[in-house]
Structures are given as structure tokens and as C-alpha cells.
Amino acid sequence: MTIKSEIKKSILAALWFMFLTFPIMVIRVNTVENIVQWRWINMAFVGAGSFFFSMLWRYMIKQKSMKAKKEAIDKLSFVQKISQKKKIFIPLMILLGCFILAFPHLFSMYQTNIMISALIYVMLGLGLNIVIGLAGLLDLGYVAFFAVGAYSYALLNYHYGLIFWIALPLGGILALIFGVILGYPVLRLRGDYLAIVTLGFGEIIRLVLENWNDFSFGPSGIANIPKPPLFGVDLSLSGSIIYLYYIIVGLVIFTIFVINRLENSRIGRAWIALKDDEIACQAMGIDKAKTKLRAFGLGAMWAGMGGVIFAAKTTFINPASFTIWESVIILCTVVLGGMGSITGVISGALLLILLPEYLRAFAEFRMIIFGAVLVLMMVFRPGGIIKNVRKTYKFQKT
Structure with missing residues (x-):
């Protein structure tokens, strides 16, 4: 395609856009005068x-097609190449570890609070990555397990006085049970049908929490949820935030x-086989039902523990915190970061949570910029940002 034709198409696009925006950008009615x-x-x-x-867009599309050809030859991503070079990878990990440990002491409490929220979504994204990225099961009701974890800590503490450290594993176990309960009815479903059922499950949990006042206190929610204790020591507000930061890290x-x-285990390889082809997976002797239930259960368990952390961070929860949009954001972290890639999911979660916060200076334009990104x-x-590349195994002759 010649440059002349590209310029012609860009001119036509510009004229069409000028026509569409003419009433908004050109005409202004002064009602006073x-x-x-x-x-x-x-x-x-x-x-x-x-x-x-338009010209920039066409140029980038052309560069993308050329880059795709190069990536077909060299499948390893930049991050994977770095991870194979131990002389570079180990010092980078040491520097990253030092930065993570020093973060709450280098930045304000506000920044630390935002980072805690981002790390909660990292945990949620990694849990959903099991269900979608590895097993290939589209779950749009993942926020339900997040709610189960949060309410399990709030209610167990309110009624029985259980502390954070006991509620943390219990929240994960309860979410795992709910994940298995969800998994049983949808064993035969996949694709869009599975997404619709899981979406309905998430809404059922939210509506139950919102309307069952005797159990969950309804829309009023539960307040005064205690923060994690440190050997019985009363921490200040800043101290409790720093302590919670290290817990989530x-x-x-x-x-x-x-x-x-x-x-990299037998279960993981079964999930990947299930994602690629269910029929071939079953033909190879893999129990499809057990494999799906493990994916739903283990994925939900991390959401439950993330919910306990969320309840401890906010000290107040209500059903409005667990809407479908939370599921969409968690799903976006997996898809945007790279399905199946642990590094990708982490980068996707950090980008999705931190970017809107740091774009607050742009006021009403920040969500437009966020959507454009x-x-x-x-x-x-x-x-995704860092897409997953399947490992290859080679047999060496001795």
C-alpha cells in the first residue's frame, strides 16, 4: 500500500471526523446575548x-504486522530473556526486593494505601488467572468469592471475635467451598454459557448480602472491622497501614x-490441556470434572483471602463494594497483563489500579486517557503486556 493511498485515507478520516464534531466544536450559542x-x-x-x-495509527498498525513476523521467529519475550540471564536477573530481583521493603518508608501513607489496594488486585488477578489463564474457564462472577472472604472475616469477628490470622485461612477455605459449589452445576458448560452462569452466581451472592439483613446487615454493611494485630501491640494508624502492607506483600x-x-505440576498441565481442547484432554484420560473443580476451587481460595485483606484494610464493607464491575476489573487485569503469565498479570493489575489514581490531576479527562490506553x-x-509463552522440553542424549 503506497504512501499516497495512506494520505488519502487519512484525509477522508479527518474530513469525516470534522463533519461529526462540527455541531460541538464549531457552533456555540450564547444565551445571554x-x-x-x-x-x-x-x-x-x-x-x-x-x-x-490517523497517519500515526496506520503507521503503528504497519509496525505491528512487521513486529508480529519477528516474534514468530523469536517467541521469547523480553522479560523471559532477562530471567534466563542470572547475572542480570538476580541483581534486579535484589533491587526490586529492597525497593518493595522500603516503599512505605519512602512514600506517604496515601501512596502506601494505594499500593495495598493494587497488591490486593494482584492477588485476585493471580487467582483468576488459574481459572481463565490456565484452565480456560471464563468466570465473570469472581467477585462473589471476594465478597465471601470479606464477609467471612467481618461476620466471624462480629459474632465470635475471631482475629484476622484465624479468619484469613478460614476465608480462603470458605471461598474454596463456594468455588466448588459453583463448579458442579457448570461442569458441562463452556464459553459464553459458562460466563453467563458465573455472572448470575456473582449477582446472586451480592443480592443475598444486600437483602438478608439478619445475616449480613444488608446495605448498611459491617463497620469497625479490626485491623491485623501484632502480638497484642496497639499500632497507630500509620503503623497498621505499614504492617498491612507487609502482610499483603x-x-x-x-x-x-x-x-x-x-x-508446572501435573494439575497445571491438565489445566492447560483442558484449555486447549476439552475432548482431546478427556481422551488422554484426564478427569475433566475434577480438573475444572480444582481450578474453580483453588482460584476462589485466593479471592477469599484477598477479601479478608480488603475487609481489614477498609474496616467497613457493604454489598456495594462487590458489584459486577469489580469482576470486570479483575478480568481486565488478567487479559490486559497476559493470560497465563504470572508476570503479565502482576503488571496488568498494577497498571489498572495505579494508572487511574495517578491520572487524577487530569480530572475529567483521566478516564478517557485510561480507556484510550x-x-x-x-x-x-x-x-497482553507480557504474554505467556509455553515452556518447551528437550530430551538430551547422554
């Missing part, structure tokens, strides 16, 4: 900007370790 103002200079800016961005590291081990990522990196 009863006159109509014609702002033609705005039309010139719209035309020039549309032409420039430890849980994220534990989650990464466990999920990495699961991915998502669109660009899905067009130019459909595999």
Missing part, C-alpha cells in the same frame, strides 16, 4: 489532529510461588 458564535479555528485543530492521529509472594508450582493495548498487544 442571543448570538451564535462560529469557532472555525476549532475545526482546523480537529482536522489537523485527526489527520495526524508476603501473601502476594506466597501466591506467586504456589501458582508457579501449580502451573486499554484500547491501544488490546489493538497492539492482544496477547
Whole structure:
């Protein structure tokens, strides 16, 4: 395709965009003086900007196709290449570890609080990555298990006085049970049908929590949820935030370790086989029902523990915190970061949670910028920020 034809298409796109925005950008009615103002200079800016961005878009699409050909030859991503070079990888991990440990002492409490929220979503994204990224089961009701974990801590503490450290594993176990309960009815479903059923399950949990006043206190929610104790020592507000930060960092590291081990285990390979082809997976002797239930249960368990952390952080929860949009955001962290990729999911969660916060300076434009970033990522990196590359095993002759 010649440059002349590209310019012609960009001019047509600019003219069409000028026509669409004409009533908004050019005509302005002054109701005080009863006159109509014609702002033609705005039309010139719209035309020039549309032409420039159209040309840039076409150039980037062309570069993407050329890059795809190169990636077909060299499948390893930049992160995977770095991880194979121990002389670079180990010092980088040491520096990253030092930065993570020093983060609450280098930045304000507000920044630490935001980072705690981001790390909770990292944990949720890694849990959902088991269900979607590894097993290929589209779950749109994942926030239900998040709610189960949060309410389990709040209610167990309110009625029985259980502390955070006892409620943390209990919240995970209860969410795992709910994950298995959800898994049984949907064993024969996949694709869009599975997504609709899981979506309905998430809404059922939210509506039960909102309307069952005797059990969950309804829309009023539960307040005064205690923060994690430190050997009976009363911590200040800043001290409790720093302590909670280190707890979630430890849980994220534990989650990464466990999920990495699961991915490379017999169960993980069964999940990947199930994702690729259910019929072939079953023909190879893998129990499809057990494999799906394990994925739903283990994925839900991390959401439950994340819910306990969320309840301890906010000290107040109500059903409005667990809407379908939370499920969508968690799903976006997995898809945007890279399905099946642990590093990708972490980067996707950090980007999705931190970017809107740091764009608050742009006021009403921040969500437009945020949406534009998502669109660009899905067009130019459909595999995610760091897409997963399946490991290959070679037999060496001795």
C-alpha cells in the first residue's frame, strides 16, 4: 500500500471526523446575548489532529504486522530473556526486593494505601488467572468469592471475635467451598454459557448480602472491622497501614510461588490441556470434572483471602463494594497483563489500579486517557503486556 493511498485515507478520516464534531466544536450559542458564535479555528485543530492521529495509527498498525513476523521467529519475550540471564536477573530481583521493603518508608501513607489496594488486585488477578489463564474457564462472577472472604472475616469477628490470622485461612477455605459449589452445576458448560452462569452466581451472592439483613446487615454493611494485630501491640494508624502492607506483600509472594508450582505440576498441565481442547484432554484420560473443580476451587481460595485483606484494610464493607464491575476489573487485569503469565498479570493489575489514581490531576479527562490506553493495548498487544509463552522440553542424549 503506497504512501499516497495512506494520505488519502487519512484525509477522508479527518474530513469525516470534522463533519461529526462540527455541531460541538464549531457552533456555540450564547444565551445571554442571543448570538451564535462560529469557532472555525476549532475545526482546523480537529482536522489537523485527526489527520495526524490517523497517519500515526496506520503507521503503528504497519509496525505491528512487521513486529508480529519477528516474534514468530523469536517467541521469547523480553522479560523471559532477562530471567534466563542470572547475572542480570538476580541483581534486579535484589533491587526490586529492597525497593518493595522500603516503599512505605519512602512514600506517604496515601501512596502506601494505594499500593495495598493494587497488591490486593494482584492477588485476585493471580487467582483468576488459574481459572481463565490456565484452565480456560471464563468466570465473570469472581467477585462473589471476594465478597465471601470479606464477609467471612467481618461476620466471624462480629459474632465470635475471631482475629484476622484465624479468619484469613478460614476465608480462603470458605471461598474454596463456594468455588466448588459453583463448579458442579457448570461442569458441562463452556464459553459464553459458562460466563453467563458465573455472572448470575456473582449477582446472586451480592443480592443475598444486600437483602438478608439478619445475616449480613444488608446495605448498611459491617463497620469497625479490626485491623491485623501484632502480638497484642496497639499500632497507630500509620503503623497498621505499614504492617498491612507487609502482610499483603508476603501473601502476594506466597501466591506467586504456589501458582508457579501449580502451573508446572501435573494439575497445571491438565489445566492447560483442558484449555486447549476439552475432548482431546478427556481422551488422554484426564478427569475433566475434577480438573475444572480444582481450578474453580483453588482460584476462589485466593479471592477469599484477598477479601479478608480488603475487609481489614477498609474496616467497613457493604454489598456495594462487590458489584459486577469489580469482576470486570479483575478480568481486565488478567487479559490486559497476559493470560497465563504470572508476570503479565502482576503488571496488568498494577497498571489498572495505579494508572487511574495517578491520572487524577487530569480530572475529567483521566478516564478517557485510561480507556484510550486499554484500547491501544488490546489493538497492539492482544496477547497482553507480557504474554505467556509455553515452556518447551528437550530430551538430551547422554
